[in-house]
Amino acid sequence: MSTFKKSPWVIHYDASSCNGCDIEVLACLMPKFDVERFGIINTGNPKHADIFLVTGSVNVQNAPVVRNIYAQMPEPKVVVAIGICGTSGGIFRECYNVLGGIDTVIPVDVYVPGCAARPEAIIDGVVRALDVLHEKRRFMKASASAISGEFLINRANQKDIPEILALQKIAYRSEAELYGDDSVPALGQSLEQISADFDRMLFLKAVVNGKIIGSIRGIRTEDTAHVSRVIVHPYFQRKGLATRLIRQIEQELGDVRIYEAFTGHQSLRNLHLYGKLGYRQVRTEPFSPTVQWVYLQKERT
Amino acid sequence: MMANMIPWMVGFPLLAGLVLFFIRQDTRRRYAVYVATAIMGTGSVVLALNSAQDTTILDPSAHTISLVMLVIETMIAGYLAWVTVRAKQFLATGLLLAQFLLAAGFEWQALVHPATEPVAAVAASASPWLLCDALSVLMVLIIGLIGGLICIYAPGYMREFHDRHHPELRDRRPMFFATFFVFLGAMFGIVLANNLSWIYFFWEITTLCSFLLIGYKETAESKTNAMRAMTMNLMGGLGFAAAIVLLGSHGIDNLMTLRSQGVGEQAIIIGAGLLAFAGITKAAQFPFAGWLRGAMVAPTPVSALLHSSTMVKAGVYLVLRLAPNLEGTKVGIMVALVGAITFMVGSLVAVCTSDAKKILAYSTVANLGLIVLCGGLGTQEAVWAGILLIIFHAVAKALLFLCVGVVEHKIHSRDVEDMAGLILRMPKLAVMIEIGIAGMFLAPFGMLISKWAVLKAIVDAHPLLSIFIVFGSAATLFFWVKWLGKLLQITGSMEKKEKNIAGGQWVALTALAALTILTCMGFPLISTHVLEPYIGGGFNAVDSVLGQGNLIVMGLMLGMVAMFPLSFFNYNRQVKVVDAYLGGANLESADGRARFQGSAGTVRELSMRNYYIGQLLGEERVFTAGFWLAIATLIVLAGIVFLPLGLPAEVIPTLAPHALSLQEVAIRLAAYLALAPLIGGLLAGLDRKLTARMQGRRGPPIRQAFYDVAKLWNKENIVVRRSQNFYILFFFLFAVFSGALFFCGSNLLLVIFSLTLAGIFFILAAYKASSPYSFIGAERELLQMAAYEPMVLLAAIGMYMTTGSFRVDDIFANPVNPLKLMLMFVGFLYILTIKFRKSPFDLATSHHAHQELVKGITTEFSGKMLALIEIAHWYENVVLFAWVGLFFAFNLWVGAAAMALVFFLMIFIDNTFARMKWQVAITSAWIVTLALGVGNLVLLAFWK
Numbered sequence A: 001m002s003t004f005k006k007s008p009w010v011i012h013y014d015a016s017s018c019n020g021c022d023i024e025v026l027a028c029l030m031p032k033f034d035v036e037r038f039g040i041i042n043t044g045n046p047k048h049a050d051i052f053l054v055t056g057s058v059n060v061q062n063a064p065v066v067r068n069i070y071a072q073m074p075e076p077k078v079v080v081a082i083g084i085c086g087t088s089g090g091i092f093r094e095c096y097n098v099l100g101g102i103d104t105v106i107p108v109d110v111y112v113p114g115c116a117a118r119p120e121a122i123i124d125g126v127v128r129a130l131d132v133l134h135e136k137r138r139f140m141k142a143s144a145s146a147i148s149g150e151f152l153i154n155r156a157n158q159k160d161i162p163e164i165l166a167l168q169k170i171a172y173r174s175e176a177e178l179y180g181d182d183s184v185p186a187l188g189q190s191l192e193q194i195s196a197d198f199d200r201m202l203f204l205k206a207v208v209n210g211k212i213i214g215s216i217r218g219i220r221t222e223d224t225a226h227v228s229r230v231i232v233h234p235y236f237q238r239k240g241l242a243t244r245l246i247r248q249i250e251q252e253l254g255d256v257r258i259y260e261a262f263t264g265h266q267s268l269r270n271l272h273l274y275g276k277l278g279y280r281q282v283r284t285e286p287f288s289p290t291v292q293w294v295y296l297q298k299e300r301t
Numbered sequence B: 001m002m003a004n005m006i007p008w009m010v011g012f013p014l015l016a017g018l019v020l021f022f023i024r025q026d027t028r029r030r031y032a033v034y035v036a037t038a039i040m041g042t043g044s045v046v047l048a049l050n051s052a053q054d055t056t057i058l059d060p061s062a063h064t065i066s067l068v069m070l071v072i073e074t075m076i077a078g079y080l081a082w083v084t085v086r087a088k089q090f091l092a093t094g095l096l097l098a099q100f101l102l103a104a105g106f107e108w109q110a111l112v113h114p115a116t117e118p119v120a121a122v123a124a125s126a127s128p129w130l131l132c133d134a135l136s137v138l139m140v141l142i143i144g145l146i147g148g149l150i151c152i153y154a155p156g157y158m159r160e161f162h163d164r165h166h167p168e169l170r171d172r173r174p175m176f177f178a179t180f181f182v183f184l185g186a187m188f189g190i191v192l193a194n195n196l197s198w199i200y201f202f203w204e205i206t207t208l209c210s211f212l213l214i215g216y217k218e219t220a221e222s223k224t225n226a227m228r229a230m231t232m233n234l235m236g237g238l239g240f241a242a243a244i245v246l247l248g249s250h251g252i253d254n255l256m257t258l259r260s261q262g263v264g265e266q267a268i269i270i271g272a273g274l275l276a277f278a279g280i281t282k283a284a285q286f287p288f289a290g291w292l293r294g295a296m297v298a299p300t301p302v303s304a305l306l307h308s309s310t311m312v313k314a315g316v317y318l319v320l321r322l323a324p325n326l327e328g329t330k331v332g333i334m335v336a337l338v339g340a341i342t343f344m345v346g347s348l349v350a351v352c353t354s355d356a357k358k359i360l361a362y363s364t365v366a367n368l369g370l371i372v373l374c375g376g377l378g379t380q381e382a383v384w385a386g387i388l389l390i391i392f393h394a395v396a397k398a399l400l401f402l403c404v405g406v407v408e409h410k411i412h413s414r415d416v417e418d419m420a421g422l423i424l425r426m427p428k429l430a431v432m433i434e435i436g437i438a439g440m441f442l443a444p445f446g447m448l449i450s451k452w453a454v455l456k457a458i459v460d461a462h463p464l465l466s467i468f469i470v471f472g473s474a475a476t477l478f479f480w481v482k483w484l485g486k487l488l489q490i491t492g493s494m495e496k497k498e499k500n501i502a503g504g505q506w507v508a509l510t511a512l513a514a515l516t517i518l519t520c521m522g523f524p525l526i527s528t529h530v531l532e533p534y535i536g537g538g539f540n541a542v543d544s545v546l547g548q549g550n551l552i553v554m555g556l557m558l559g560m561v562a563m564f565p566l567s568f569f570n571y572n573r574q575v576k577v578v579d580a581y582l583g584g585a586n587l588e589s590a591d592g593r594a595r596f597q598g599s600a601g602t603v604r605e606l607s608m609r610n611y612y613i614g615q616l617l618g619e620e621r622v623f624t625a626g627f628w629l630a631i632a633t634l635i636v637l638a639g640i641v642f643l644p645l646g647l648p649a650e651v652i653p654t655l656a657p658h659a660l661s662l663q664e665v666a667i668r669l670a671a672y673l674a675l676a677p678l679i680g681g682l683l684a685g686l687d688r689k690l691t692a693r694m695q696g697r698r699g700p701p702i703r704q705a706f707y708d709v710a711k712l713w714n715k716e717n718i719v720v721r722r723s724q725n726f727y728i729l730f731f732f733l734f735a736v737f738s739g740a741l742f743f744c745g746s747n748l749l750l751v752i753f754s755l756t757l758a759g760i761f762f763i764l765a766a767y768k769a770s771s772p773y774s775f776i777g778a779e780r781e782l783l784q785m786a787a788y789e790p791m792v793l794l795a796a797i798g799m800y801m802t803t804g805s806f807r808v809d810d811i812f813a814n815p816v817n818p819l820k821l822m823l824m825f826v827g828f829l830y831i832l833t834i835k836f837r838k839s840p841f842d843l844a845t846s847h848h849a850h851q852e853l854v855k856g857i858t859t860e861f862s863g864k865m866l867a868l869i870e871i872a873h874w875y876e877n878v879v880l881f882a883w884v885g886l887f888f889a890f891n892l893w894v895g896a897a898a899m900a901l902v903f904f905l906m907i908f909i910d911n912t913f914a915r916m917k918w919q920v921a922i923t924s925a926w927i928v929t930l931a932l933g934v935g936n937l938v939l940l941a942f943w944k
């Protein structure tokens, strides 16, 4: 076992549990279960933590907090949802203010069932989280050594769609934070919606070690090619992958007069990227109170 | 050449002042000021370059000049009498008349009836009237250059002062600039005159000028403060006049003769004491410190002038001149004690205020205290240190005052709290303030070297006085670091404010910043070329104070600190920038201000305030306490002075340092670098294991600390502020460096300074992170440093007193009798719990998850940086344990057993006691230090 798995530091957050699960979490730290045997410490600080233990269902008020804590944890990080509330919303699911399980706001890696989850189950969950952590770490390392030329970019097919959707949610997380708004549509897209997209659009995927780490989609209407949703996994950003994805889809969409793309008005990185590739802003359209779409176009040369 | 140069040096500024009085147009005045300053500055440099041979000069036309002076003196006295009577300040009038009658009467008699008693002896002596030795030249340079730069700064400042900030005030700028130059001329006079009556004449002019300048605003406050300043200075003046008469009746009418008398007759000592008293009032020592604080009401250039190059410097100059008469006398001790008390109290008061100008004022008072202390001790090393202090203080303080002046005009506040984020809002100024502050207290820059020398001089002469120094130093550390940190902290609006600053102001600031750096780097040159010849008697600073090795180490440290700006080349390196931790309640911020969601949906802005420990100390309370303490000391000591008591001279035999070969150093370094983290890490693991056992758990494996660090090393790099990690890097560097010093057998004081510097970097990192948790952690860390610093220093002093060396190797080779330092050892143990951040004092951060500040000072550091912090602590801990062993160095086994015992004791205490409040940490640590540290010092005095 690598040393990396021997020192999992956790942060524990009570989203809106009945406190039953929280007591069990704390029981793990007590002499009877003594998780410090495995090097587990409750840090109480997202910046030091590797594992995010969340109990209870997420409600409207604490959703931003859960998201914020998650965003402040350094990679690689793992989320463990504890108790039936955490995994699915549990008995609070139907409440007017409850969004559901933890995975409605952040990606969850391990689900620990139970009401309340037993300490043994929680410890087991954390131990499983260690494997995920390890896996993510390897993934991170791969990204660190990967150079853009090594990404394999080709057309996606139907069975890639769920993976692309998951990636989309990870990648657009930072976007949502930029706007302080969860209504960024890429985050809310359901599997049905993206499948519908797939039926009419062309999807490209970038693959490393058999995992999809980037994607883009586009559609052609008459003489215009519409490019949208440049997705790159956070580990692999700033490696020129986005540029390659855009170039590739421009090529695949073939002979058109105008390429058009759109992005949010605060997504400076995207705006910069398109600008570098020769796109010019043509118009903006309000989308939600906080987001405006900026449309960019470039003529084929 | 020289003979003409000196009167010209004094006369020119007076003339320039006269001319300036009649220039009414702003631009023309500005150029006139520039030209006059340029001439004055060049003059001082020329004088300095030509002074190599001349020491004292005889002037034939002196009698006429004396007569003119007497006339002017009468006019001044008349004017002041009129002013004081009109203001119904009859105490001042009384003082004025008394001294005028004494001095003028004496001079008159000497001039007109030279043959009668008591003036006969004086009139017959044909001693030089002027004096131009190394110290005079140095002072001339300080007055000419630093005073000159302040003059260049002043026109721009005064224009803004009147046009924008105080349109309601009467524009008296002609008078202002005239007084400014007259002031400088008088200062030249003081430092270049040898004849006491002449010095007295210029002395009175400075009193008059400061009165006019402090009262410049003509508000009720400025009027009372000006009057207070004058009254206190008149008291000194009275002392001066009395000294002239007393010394004159013994045939001494000039400084050189007085100095050559050394510790002579009672009358001469008392005369010197009276002069020193005048110096003490002018240097604003307790109990007279009030006037300098009140002088803050004046426009900034005046404060800068009063604090850096004129007025107070006249006071300390005189006291230093008297060193040969004071050395080893009871009067000398009295003076030294006043200085020591002033240093401590001044520094403590400065902790309690957030007004930048007041902080500077108190720190001036404190630093002058150190210089007065040096004069009072009067030994060669003390005088060396005192003169160095004058130089460093003049440069850095002028810079700081002028910076604060500009900042005040731009942000409309001189509150340190309002200077948060200055590093973004006024980057150039912030850097200059940082340079100034670094020059004021930070190892290894200017002031610290002198402080070191002072400490050594004190321990050699009167070890008990070191109590004041250690506490004062701790307070100094506290108030400077929190100011430094504040400049870096970024929460509010970061709008740039660095516009419309007059060219003259920039010139002055840049030149002063450059001078600060130059003096810090070039101090060995100043020392060999100026100070050593002045002190004479084969005095060699490197041999008798610093030591070659230490100088090299300081050079190394300087080099390391100088590398710090380089880390900013890394600024755009890939790190992930996230918000500060605010319990997850962060709100988005488009404008850079940190906001969070308060209860019931409110939006709150983040704000952070430094600790001013008002409840514990309190500005007014400490100030008044200092006042009475000084008065009481003066009265008690004045009683003792007249008793025929012998003084025990304490002589500690110094050891010849044992030199290490390069190879030996390399071996030790390698062993230390490799083994220390290993041992430190294992100790950390053992600590956790034992803790778990004490709680009935099995606990982690003993190697857990290494696993943690290995994991952290592989995590992502996230920061709140990009530069926060650079500070951590330097914290690590200096923490490791201090251990290296220790194990290479270097000087204990250097080890402490280096550890402190490391701690300061750590604190600044947390300030920079600008998160409330790391910030409070940093503040507490700072408090903890202030809490343990005195005891750590005392422990080093105790070792020096018992072994005759500060060097670890020498102490190891000539072990201490542990019983002799038993009390100190207990005190050391106490502060060790604070230093290790162990419960009950795990205030700044905690190894357990029950820290109420999330993770305190380390909250915002993650990944590699957290790993570095961890490793740095391992290194630090190893050094501290080794120091514990040093107490028991007489036997290796006992030493090892002591270290092990202390280790277990720490764990036991950690798990037994609940956390206490920071107030308890600092008060208890200081009480323990006072009781045990001082107790041990007293013990050592008797137990030879």
Ligand code: SF4
Binding pocket: A016, A017, A018, A019, A020, A021, A022, A055, A056, A082, A083, A084, A085, A086, A090, A091, A114, A115, A116, A117
């Ligand atoms: S799962 Fe059960 S015990 Fe846990 S928070 Fe939900 S209701 Fe409470």
